[in-house]
Amino acid sequence: MAWSLGRICKSVQRLGSLSSVQSQLSHPATSGSVRTMLGLPSSCFSKTRDFSLPNSSWGPEMMRLYKHYNSQCEVVMEGGVKQEGPWRRLPSYNRVLKYATGGVYLNKIIQSKARLFTRNTGDPGVAFEYVLFFNREEQRCVGIFQAGHLLEGPPGHVHGGATATMIDTVTGALALILSGPVVTANLNINYRKPIPLGSTVLLESSLDRKEGKKTFITSKVTSSDGSKLHTDTTALFVSISFSNLLLGS
Ligand SMILES: CCCCCCCCCCCCCCCC(=O)SCCNC(=O)CCNC(=O)[C@H](O)C(C)(C)COP(=O)(O)OP(=O)(O)OC[C@H]1O[C@@H](n2cnc3c(N)ncnc32)[C@H](O)[C@@H]1OP(=O)(O)O
Numbered sequence: 499m500a501w502s503l504g505r506i507c508k509s510v511q512r513l514g515s516l517s518s519v520q521s522q523l524s525h526p527a528t529s530g531s532v533r534t535m536l537g538l539p540s541s542c543f544s545k546t547r548d549f550s551l552p553n554s555s556w557g558p559e560m561m562r563l564y565k566h567y568n569s570q571c572e573v574v575m576e577g578g579v580k581q582e583g584p585w586r587r588l589p590s591y592n593r594v595l596k597y598a599t600g601g602v603y604l605n606k607i608i609q610s611k612a613r614l615f616t617r618n619t620g621d622p623g624v625a626f627e628y629v630l631f632f633n634r635e636e637q638r639c640v641g642i643f644q645a646g647h648l649l650e651g652p653p654g655h656v657h658g659g660a661t662a663t664m665i666d667t668v669t670g671a672l673a674l675i676l677s678g679p680v681v682t683a684n685l686n687i688n689y690r691k692p693i694p695l696g697s698t699v700l701l702e703s704s705l706d707r708k709e710g711k712k713t714f715i716t717s718k719v720t721s722s723d724g725s726k727l728h729t730d731t732t733a734l735f736v737s738i739s740f741s742n743l744l745l746g747s
Pocket residue numbers: 513519522523535536588589666667668670671674675680681682683684710711712734736737738
């Protein structure tokens with residue numbers, strides 16, 4: 499077990515290196531063959547579903563925003579030469595640690611039925627449909643989120659906890675890319691306007707500042723056209739030793 503844990507820690511430490519993460523992010527043109535998320539051979543991911551790719555449940559607004567950012571992941575230069583664009587799509591799996599260990603699953607630490615909360619159903623469109631994009635230059639992450647009917651809170655609207663989950667995801671992803679292994683220490687959310695169930699919203703997060711172990715991120719959720727502010731948030735992430743997190747110390 500110690501050997502497997504060591505491999506996980508090394509993988510996540512690699513994930514914590516900005517240059518490493520950036521080089522490992524999937525490229526739009528090769529999204530079906532993501533090199534790896536954690537620096538592992540692509541065979542570890544070959545049978546793994548990438549949940550951040552379009553599926554039949556995505557509505558027109560979700561597709562429009564997806565195409566808007568995805569088209570900026572690659573730019574075609576004069577002469578038809580393709581180059582990386584300012585944005586990267588972040589792949590999204592439901593059992594990262596299983597694959598981080600190359601299939602050696604740590605049953606004693608993580609229950610074998612464990613799934614990433616936001617990716618715990620394979621049924622398209624019923625819960626969290628989302629995709630994240632990262633902009634290196636601007637140190638920004640955006641999330642496009644279509645809320646399924648299982649996320650109801652107030653009748654016809656999204657549960658505040660589900661919204662918080664998505665805010666945690668988009669701010670957490672940014673903090674993770676910029677600072678390596680982190681946990682959420684504080685999320686301060688102002689709920690301004692309810693989000694209609696089934697609608698698509700845009701989550702934007704950007705780096706406020708870094709102070710030692712602390713990474714401060716700001717975020718807002720707006721309607722897909724940007725005209726309506728649903729929430730604004732400040733978030734604090736604290737850097738951790740990944741082995742301490744797994745061992746609960
Ligand atoms: C290829 C790449 C693809 C990437 C694509 C990834 C996509 C996929 C992304 C998914 C993203 C999901 C993101 C989910 C993230 C969770 O959900 S994490 C789970 C929820 N969070 C937790 O369970 C955390 C529980 N809390 C803790 O473990 C500990 O309290 C903490 C937060 C580590 C802090 O521990 P501590 O011993 O207090 O730490 P300590 O060193 O004393 O404090 C450090 C500093 O932080 C301050 N601080 C600590 N807590 C607080 C607080 N609550 N308020 C204010 N200040 C605080 C301290 O005052 C201290 O400040 P300074 O003195 O340095 O100025």
